[in-house]
Amino acid sequence: MTIISKLAIAASLATALTSVAIAQDNLKGLTIGFSQIGSESGWRAAETSVTKQQAEERGIDLKFADAQQKQENQIKAIRGFIAQGVDAIIVAPVVATGWDDVLTEAKEAEIPVMLLDRGVDAPEDLYLTSVASDQVLEGRTAGDWLVKEVGDADCKIVELQGTVGSTPAINRKKGFEEAIVGHANLTIARSQTGDFTRAKGKEVMEGFIKAENGGADICAVYAHNDDMAVGAIQAIKDAGLKPGTDIKVVSIDGVPDIFAAMVAGEANATVELTPNMAGPAFDALSAFLADGTQPAKFIITESKLYTPADNPQGEYDTRKGLGY
């Protein structure tokens, strides 16, 4: 960015500070650095493409850096953004610790930093805001749906956990258990890890089906992510049962393939983990730049429940191209 355009932006920012309510438009022409973790999952890829879309809609010049799962790459990228003199930085931190130094450098350069989908263990004044989903709420939403769906009938649930010890696995388990506690007719009969993958989800479900009387005793499967649910659906079909009817399938994430399964009547519900974390972050930045409004430190995205009644075909079509 040239000095002239920087000055121009500084001038326009100065005017923006005096006149309120230019929300959104004031981000036009800004340069924002985005340090992404990598592309380890379909959801991550979708987050990247949605972030780029959101930036384009607002006329932001987005500088993208892929950290390939390494914190040192992220720190390098952030230092690079600071050296380039970007107007703001968004980071999807790969781990929670070790950010104090680089965030302090950004603060000293007066560049606001926003965190996406994961928090950090650093003083709160080092970043503008942190946008994330409430993983406990996701689990609870899935559980609430199942409680309503089965009513008073007895329901033996099998649970496909995420990677043992990972934060989403712990939180999504906790939320689901919170939802079904007090409903004695719902019990979690078996719970094992499927490592968030299709292959493991299928293998674990095969085991559960054998262990629970050929699947006849299982009323529902709760998977911590959609990929494991897709694997479980195949296992249920291989066992000669009908997924969605004989065994209800509820999961979390909202990836295109689970909507395809819904269209086929093989999945019953999914709780969306929105890939649009950048949108709320940009809005917060816009308000902050316009009149110095301090956004909430923790912005929680919506955990929307989708069932076959919510036009799964349409949802599938809109998500297909996002890189899931």
Next chain:
Amino acid sequence: MKRLHLERLANPQLLALAAVLLINWALFPNFFRITWQDGRLFGSAIDVLNRGAPVAILAIGMTGVIATKGVDLSVGAIMAVCGAVAATMVVAGYPTPIAVTAALGVGIVCGLWNGFLVAVLDIQPIIATLVLMVAGRGIAQLITEGYIVTFNDPTLIFIGTGSLLGFPMAAVIALVLMILVTLVVKRTAIGLFIQAIGVNRSAASLAGINSRILLMLVYGLSGFCAAIAGILVAADIRGADANNSGLWLELDAILAVVIGGTSLLGGKFSIPLAVVGAIIIQAMNTGILVSGFRPEFNLIVKAGMIILILMLQSPLVGTAVGFFKRDDKRVVSK
């Protein structure tokens, strides 16, 4: 002759397998219940064969590599690459046989590349194959462009989930491959050559064995086996998952070979026992799934079992056992 058979049955691998299966049976009485459903056998024991097949196939190739005092860390990544090739090609509309052949070809090329680094450039196998272990997954992600490429091709799905005479295709393929490779290796001099290279490569070369060609062949076979495993895994879930397909399976394959009694220092090897090793590992995995343990215990249970099995094979334990067995001087003298 009769004595030989008894000795064979009493080898530590089969004893360990029997022990693991017994434990599974004790934890889950229906473990061996097999029913006939939709034209195929259905039960936990069948799951062990089906789920154990990919690692068993990897172990077949890995045994040859380890027997030459090498190791192939890249097989998991090659699985991901070949699964991705097969899936993207059928999605792009190529006929299944061409897609599968291409995937197998890519696997062989990957294996030959490893062989080239090891045999011609004399790079240590652990480093040479590490290159592809790291790069391979990236290549697979490039091929799939980060998506899980899903397909509905009936032939490919049949390879992954179909059955032959009631047995899962994956298990049938593993069995056929095991018999073929064992026959080729044991009924010709190739097995002896491989062993000779593992014991002492320069001595083997001086004795007139073309160690370069043979090493290339061994790594090529490992790549080919990884390609088959990769196609099976992708066909099983009807999608190529570049991030997770074959992840860490190279370690399971090495473990299977070691449980099968082949030394990492090369030399004497047994392909069928490596396959038994793979089945032991899977029997543990399936056992944990049906037993109802909490997932936090998975790795502890597995680690404990593996330590026990490997201890059974240690020379010291062998000597101790031999001490109590009067007539088995073979073990003591070794």
